[in-house]
Amino acid sequence: MNDSVMKKILAELGTGALVPCLGPGVLHGVVDLFSGLPMPADSDSLILAMTGGQAMAPRLMYEFPRAAMHLENKKGRSFIERFLTQTYGGDNWTPSPMHRWLASLNLRYVIDCNRDTQLQLAYAGRQHTLIVGAARLTGTPYRFDLYQFDGEHYDSIELGEVDSDLPVLFKPLGTPSPHPNYVASDADFVDYITELMGGFAIPAWIKLQRRNKRYLFLGMRFNRDTERMVMSDMIHDAAPNAGWVLIADPSPKERKFCERKQLQLIEADWSELFAHAMNPAIEPA
Template identity: 55%
Template sequence: MPPDLYDTLQAGLADGSIVPYLGPGVLADVTQVDSAVRIPADSDSLILAMNDGRPMAPKLMYEFPRAAMNIELKRGRSAVTRFLTRTYGETAWTRGAVHEWLKALAPRYVVDINRDTQLQDSYAHTPHNLIVGIARMAGTAFRYKLYRWDGSAYHPTEALDLALPILFKPMGTPQPEASYIASDADYVDYITELMGGFAIPPQLKALRAGKRYLLMGLRLNRDTERMVMADIVYNAGTPTGWILLPDANAKERRFCQKLGLQIIDSDIFTFIAGTQTARPALAQVHPC
């Protein structure tokens, strides 16, 4: 990694010109408080947790939305919602190192495609905006809900307060009310409206113009996550940003090149250790 890249990324994250984009890998060190069980965050672990530890059919194991759709068809959408709320809203988890790092850094805008509450907990000490993705909701043309945290509780709001930090949880959260993008049907609806401009608040569309992104804990092998990400970072600066992606495969490299993402051959935990101490010499940057 070039010696000045850590400084560039740190400065950009601090001043808001670079936006953290959090994937499942940022939760890799999180476990249940009373056991060593890891929090289910990536596709495979979510499927296994949802199916009581048992693998599902190979075609369903391909991706969590596909497995969630199968459960929804058999037991109803509420079964998936109950599972996610029990997992992320009713189970006590240890704090993750990435979220402790973000709490200290306090970025003004963060995108988190996980469904847990650790990011919200990191900002619980300060008022902030929360954007939660929704899908298949009647009575509204939009695919988001807005809330404002006043230091003690969330309250619905009609507009963002741009003086406050913005937390964007496109795939949902159990707080302040359980709402998730989970099954194939959810994603079809959400991505359609995301592409049409109805899943991003107008104020955020203006705010995000020209910003660059640092993708953390995210693999780019699955079309669903790639489509969501590409639309959320739309109208980014040049280059679009960077991704911490060790051992990127050919498919990931092609996608990064198309989107203007520079690959950093390092995982998120090595990166944050480097920002807190010395720069690790093993990290390398690839221009795709």
């Protein structure tokens, strides 16, 4: 990545002009403290973790939601929820320097499309609002849960109780903390994306604040419809120049998506930007 481009991105990020959107790639390097095994984050890793290392049929290996739907039909929804909570809910993972760096920037709004708790742990020293995506709920049209962190623990809150001065962490695909809730299987995504498009999966105050925002996609791929559809609605009302996407080896589908959404594609890994942020004096490769 060009040195001037990195400086420009970091400068905009530091002023709060860019909203980071985190994908599975940013969890690279996070490992189990006891086994040393990497945290399963991308689609293939999650499927293999869910099946105990056993590969599934190619049509199911295509993406995690499809594989999760297959096992949900066989073993029940509780199996998927239990697997994700056991995977991400413990304190056995090494802390992520990337997430701690983002937290140090005192950002007002971060979208985290992973189901782990690294970002929440990085923000544990300050008050914040947590938005957790939800699916297949009954009794409410909304597809999110709201929590406020007071510096020690989370409390469930209603829309009218939101403190708009607090930074916001948006976990659209769920988290094990404070209460396990996930968007995971095909059925979850069908419901969630439908309500996302209908306006019921994003709180009203976020819809107002996100107008003309710009975004920085880190560790996220756009080869599958699921990711493209979710993020298209997440960045609705973005500025005409919608931001940046860092992908070292973009596919034709990803190039087309970025062009359509007016996102500037940078052919570099997120780790290059992070390395420069940690040591601005380094020479780019």
